[in-house]
Amino acid sequence: MAAREYQAVDMPPLVTVLQLDTDFPRIAGDVASPATYLGDIEILRVSGASVGQIVSNDPAAIPIAPFEEAIAQARGDVIVTSCGFLSYWQAHLSQLTDKPFISSALVALPDLCARYAPQDILTVTFDAESLNTAHFGMYQTDVIGLPRGSHLRKVIAQNLTALDAARAGREIGELVAASRQPHHKHILLECTNLPPYKSVLAAQTDLPITDILTLIEAARPGTINPDHLNS
Numbered sequence: 001m002a003a004r005e006y007q008a009v010d011m012p013p014l015v016t017v018l019q020l021d022t023d024f025p026r027i028a029g030d031v032a033s034p035a036t037y038l039g040d041i042e043i044l045r046v047s048g049a050s051v052g053q054i055v056s057n058d059p060a061a062i063p064i065a066p067f068e069e070a071i072a073q074a075r076g077d078v079i080v081t082s083c084g085f086l087s088y089w090q091a092h093l094s095q096l097t098d099k100p101f102i103s104s105a106l107v108a109l110p111d112l113c114a115r116y117a118p119q120d121i122l123t124v125t126f127d128a129e130s131l132n133t134a135h136f137g138m139y140q141t142d143v144i145g146l147p148r149g150s151h152l153r154k155v156i157a158q159n160l161t162a163l164d165a166a167r168a169g170r171e172i173g174e175l176v177a178a179s180r181q182p183h184h185k186h187i188l189l190e191c192t193n194l195p196p197y198k199s200v201l202a203a204q205t206d207l208p209i210t211d212i213l214t215l216i217e218a219a220r221p222g223t224i225n226p227d228h229l230n231s
Contacts (some may be wrong), residue, residue, distance in 0.1 A: 031198030
């Protein structure tokens with residue numbers, strides 16, 4: 001059962017976030033940070049949905065019933081999840097609501113691949129070893145993941161309560177700058193905890209970036225604080 005942490009009182013929230021059962025900091029730009037939005041949001045914390053359970057190379061084995069229950073409770077104009085590894089369940093979960101549902105930034109791939117070859121897209125993920133064709137579907141891009149020793153990965157994986165955002169941004173920027181190849185034309189952020197560092201990546205690579213915030217804004221214009229969208 002999802003635990004309701006926050007909801008608007010007078011008007012339906014702009015967005016409902018089905019958040020994993022985590023306590024690590026959600027800074028501005030994170031999909032589950034109220035500071036990311038121009039209005040009220042609703043966060044439904046999905047009990048028992050840990051990072052270790054959801055970040056899996058076998059997404060079909062993820063217990064999906066708690067997310068089904070959470071969607072039934074959702075009041076937002078748009079419903080999203082806080083982990084891109086749920087992309088496998090996009091079709092199933094979207095059928096449970098008449099509202100726009102976004103499981104992952106990976107659902108942008110059909111549109112992106114109408115403009116780019118899959119290999120021209122660099123997907124940045126939390127765990128490159130676990131992200132596979134079950135998540136990508138027919139659009140397999142180049143992929144890099146957060147190193148196991150990196151600060152942000154430790155904070156997320158160990159559910160730590162302290163985050164050094166400057167250190168995380170520096171490490172992520174260095175990772176992407178070192179991994180980017182001349183043929184890469186677009187960056188896709190699978191991990192919903194990466195958008196706070198989008199400006200760093202844009203400055204380092206000068207490439208357009210798509211993330212879950214891009215998709216939320218497309219589904220409901222005027223929802224995302226412009227500071228957290230591509231310029």
